[in-house]
Each structure stands twice: as C-alpha cells, then as structure tokens.
Amino acid sequence: xxxxxxxxxxxxxxxxxxxxxxxxxxxxxxxxxxxxxxxxxxxxxxxxxxxxxxxxxxxxxxxxxxxxxxxxxxxxxxxxxxxxxxxxxxxxxxxxxxxxxxxx
Numbered sequence: 001x002x003x004x005x006x007x008x009x010x011x012x013x014x015x016x017x018x019x020x021x022x023x024x025x026x027x028x029x030x031x032x033x034x035x036x037x038x039x040x041x042x043x044x045x046x047x048x049x050x051x052x053x054x055x056x057x058x059x060x061x062x063x064x065x066x067x068x069x070x071x072x073x074x075x076x077x078x079x080x081x082x083x084x085x086x087x088x089x090x091x092x093x094x095x096x097x098x099x100x101x102x103x104x
Contacts, residue, residue, distance in 0.1 A: 001045075002081050005038045049077040068097050 008031050012018035016029060026032040052073060061067045075090040 001038060001042060002079050005035065005042065008035045008038070053077065064097055064101050068094055068101075071097070 009018065012026075012029065012031055012035065018026065018032075021029075021032075027036065056070050056073060061070055071090055071094050075087060075094060078087050078090065080087040
C-alpha cells in the first residue's frame with residue numbers, strides 16, 4: 001500500500017504540481033481522492049498496529065514459540081520500505097529462534 005501511495009503521489013507531483021494545488025483542487029482529481037483514501041486506510045492501520053503492539057507487550061511470553069509469534073506480529077506491522085534494517089532484523093530473529101526450537 002505504501003508503494004502504491006508513493007506511485008500516486010509521484011504522478012500527481014509530476015503531472016499536476018500537486019503541492020501547489022489547493023485542498024479543493026487536490027480533492028477534485030480522481031488520483032487525489034485515491035491518495036486521500038489510502039492515507040485514511042494507512043492511518044487506521046497504524047492505529048491498529050499500535051494497539052496490537054500495546055496488547056502484545058502487556059504480558060510476558062510463556063514460551064519460545066510465543067516469542068516467535070510476537071516477533072512475527074511485529075514484523076508484519078513494520079513496513080520493509082520504511083524500516084528495512086529493523087524489518088530484516090526481525091525476520092532473522094524469527095528464523096534463528098525457530099531453528100533453535102527445531103534443534104532442541
């Protein structure tokens with residue numbers, strides 16, 4: 001979704017000088033409305049993600065599998081495009097913990 005947002009914004013900047021348009025002019029463009037819809041959806045997803053992270057962090061994990069599950073949720077909530085290093089660290093940690101569990 002973030003990539004689509006970036007593609008639409010880039011097109012609007014190039015084709016319509018997006019940031020020089022008034023809010024009414026931006027809303028009048030079909031792509032402007034689409035960008036606004038994506039913004040609203042992303043805002044909702046960020047809020048939901050924050051609530052999920054709060055719920056996950058409220059109690060201790062009782063097993064390595066629970067830790068893997070928590071990290072898996074966190075990995076899905078962090079966009080690779082925004083935080084590639086953190087996203088990669090989470091993926092590696094999940095794989096490493098899973099391998100350690102299999103080795104037991």
